[in-house]
Amino acid sequence: MSNQSFEHWEERVRSTGTALPYPPTPDVAGAVARRLAVEPERRQSRRQRWALVAGVVALVLAGLLAVPPVRAAVLEFFRIGNVRIFPYEPTFLSTVPASSPTAASPLTAPSATASGAPARATVRSSSTPTPTQVPTPTPRQDVGISLAEARRQVDFRIRLPAYPPGLGPPDRVFVERLDGPLLVLVWLDKQDPDRPRFVVYELGSRVLIDKYTESIQKTRETEVNGQRAVWGEGPHFLAMIRGDEALRWRRVESSALVWTGNGLTYRLETDLPFAEAVKIAESVR
Amino acid sequence: MTESELIDRARQGNAEAWETLVREHQQAVYRLAYLILGDAHEAEDVAQEAFIRAFRALDRFDSERPLRPWLLQITANAARNQRRAISRYLASMRKLVQAAPEAAPGIAGGSLAQLEAEVLWQAVRRLSRADQEIIYLRYFLDLSEAETVSVLGVAPGTAKSRLHRALNRLRAVVEREFPGLREGRYE
Secondary structure, X not given: OOHHHHHHHHHHHHHHHOOOOOOOOOOHHHHHHHHHHHXXXXXXXXXXXXXXXXXXXXXXXXXXXXXXXXXXXXXXXXXEOOEEEEXXXXXXXXXXXXXXXXXXXXXXXXXOOOOOHHHHHHOOOOOOOOOOOOOOOOOOOOXXXXXXXXXXXXXXXXXXXXXXXXXXXXXXXXXXXXXXXEEEEEEEEOOEEEEEEEEEEEEOOOOEEEEEEOOHHHEEEEEEOOEEEXXXXXXXXXXXXXXXXXXXXXXXXXXXXXXXXXXXXXXXXXXXXXXXXXXXXXXXX | OOHHHHHHHHHOOOHHHHXXXXXXXXXXXXXXXXXXXXXXXXXXXXXXXXXXXXXXXXHHOOOOOOHHHXXXXXXXHHHHHHXXXXXXXXXXXXXXXXXXXXXXXXXXXXXXXXXXXXXXXXXXXXXXXXXXXXXXXXXXXXXXXXXXXXXXXXXXXXXXXXXXXXXXXXXXXXHHHOHHHHOOOOO
């Protein structure tokens, strides 16, 4: 492209772009002033901040807080390794498709017919290509890959839990490509092979997952092998991030423990009680 | 009162000073959020969020620098976070469940220039996130080169070459998929 024609193009883009009609600018200044009047300072301590978030959510749910909750923007999150944990209000509980048995599979989207669709629908016009359709078969059908193959695909050393005693290797192994490799290890319930007994996620260093929890009050800090960890009960959503997008969303019914170790972030998804979950996590070495 | 004086006052907790600054920059902030998100309500929320964050981070801001590029940096950040927030996902799920047809983007009425701008915006959204943002800043919001460099936080030469490449990629998209736009042929 010649210099002259480039300048011509540049000018064309500018004169066209600046003609874009925008919605009228709202009264941001007024809204900001009102919000700052209610909440002028940011608390510094993480514990206090956490309590503040829980308190705000509780007040909002109770309808007591005068300032309406911000529709879209998220103010606070708690980070552990590469997992960010956000509280949110469960205003859509009744409309989210109920979890089916297949929803227990770590790789199914919440609704079989909508798999992949939510990710497309969230972005009205996107430059990113359509996300790959998420397979929706049950764990029994979706066999995943071998552990040996997974070792070739991830850029970190795979560690396996050694608890409960006699556990054995995972029944299913998957590697998902986000900004880095995400390893998913599934141990099935021998009595009911459609239900995972527990699932371990191993996040490569560039992988990012956002977790949204409805029950921030049931989330607490703990420790795994002396490292900070977070245990969250109750249903939550996971957003698998790739680039700037939530590539895929999952609704998870069970509880989860997130911890760091060996330079990685780990996540254990299970219906087992907290004490058991910690034992499993501590055995991943 | 100059901008740095207002910033100094705001830093000391003067609410009116901050409100004045917000009014001065809210249009640019809102419009950048709107360009990135494509939704008026979300843009409004993100704009508020950007000014709240900026206010709380004022201690770290050198009041001798112009405020706008810094605000736009915060805005782009907040808008990008919003893109992957759960509210978007839940809204789309609700739409699926209620079988509500997605509102068609309005290219109704308006002048030819506005129509072309809407089409160009569609073309821009085919590009990478980084290309989109640099084009919004420099050509849609018409920031100066210096301001654009400031928002991006890179060396001027780097900004210039990124801009150059983004425009070339935009041109390729337009020639491939929006032929009517190529030489202003929407008539």
